[in-house]
Amino acid sequence: MAKVLLAGESWISSTTEFKGYDSFTSTKLEIGCEVLLRELRNAGHEITHLLAHDVPEHFPWTREELDQYDVVILSDIGSNSLTLSNGVFALGRPSSNRMMLLRDWVEDGGSLMMAGGYLSFAGFEGKAHYHGTPVEEALPVEILPYDDRVEAPQGINPKEVGPNAICDGLGEFPRILGYQKVTPKSGSRVLMTVDDNPLLITGTYGEGRSLAYTTDIAPHWASEEFMNWSGYGPFFSRCIDWLAGSL
Known part of the structure; x- marks a missing residue:
């Protein structure tokens, strides 16, 4: 089984409550990938989850650190978090370009997955900003330079494109509530589509x-139906197995 680093898929929320004349503010950490972490661990994979607010300082800085893993997953974490560490942004000190490091690691035999979300691919208002980056070079898709979201609140069903080892035998894929538009690169393989656009x-x-999996691993694009699907864990475990070369 694979050793996996999952970076992102968490956020800190701040809420202000007004009660008549008075108000108070509270904050909380929310983690969107708890179901995915549980399912992948149950399948035997060893998962390290790097929370989104820890990515700027603690995402691997060296090849030796990356070499601890078989697979790296970027999920709902924008490119700024990989480039704007405190040393660069606050102190103006040069540092390792971790998008270049990640690209070179994949080129030499590592494995990279990007899952969709508001801070994946191009993202909400283009803020994920992976277009034209070294990470895009390593992915099997070309990324738009502007907001790439397709919201589908009515729900749409992805479809398998021919037999493949990741999707075969899982049955009908449940509805999703949105995805991101990308363009497959020459030589890549589209395994699933949605609205005739590539999904996997x-x-x-x-x-x-x-x-590249261009929709969410958790709500909101991952519908309640999808999160409760018996194929949820096997699907993502197979994605990891394929990346690690064991499928």
Whole structure:
């Protein structure tokens, strides 16, 4: 089984409550990938979750740190978190470009997955900003330079494109509530589509493998129906298995 680093998929919320004349503010940490972490661990994978607010300082800085993992997943974490550490942003000190480090790691045999969300691919108002970056080079898709979201509150069902080892035997894929538009690169393989747009795309970069899954692993685009689907854990476990070369 694979050793996986999942970066992102958490957020800190601040709420102000007004009660007549008085008000108070509270904050809380929310984690969107708890179901995914549980399912992947139950499947035997070893998962390290790096919370989104820890990514700027604690995402691997060196090749040796990346080499501890078989697969890296970026989920709902924008490119700024990989480039604007405190040393760079606050102190003006040069540092390692971790998007270049990640690209070179994949080229030499590592494996990278990006899952969709408001801070994935191009993202909400283009704020994820992976277009034209080294991370885009390693992925099997071209990313738009502007907001790439397609909201589908009515629910839409993805479809498998021919037989493949990741999707076969899982049955009908439940509805999702949105996704992101991307363009598959030459040589990549589209395994699933939604509204005739690519949803699950695999490819290679140098000696490594990469996978783009252009919708969410958790709400809101991952519907309640999807989160309760018996195929949820097996689907993502197979994605990891394919990336790690065991499928």
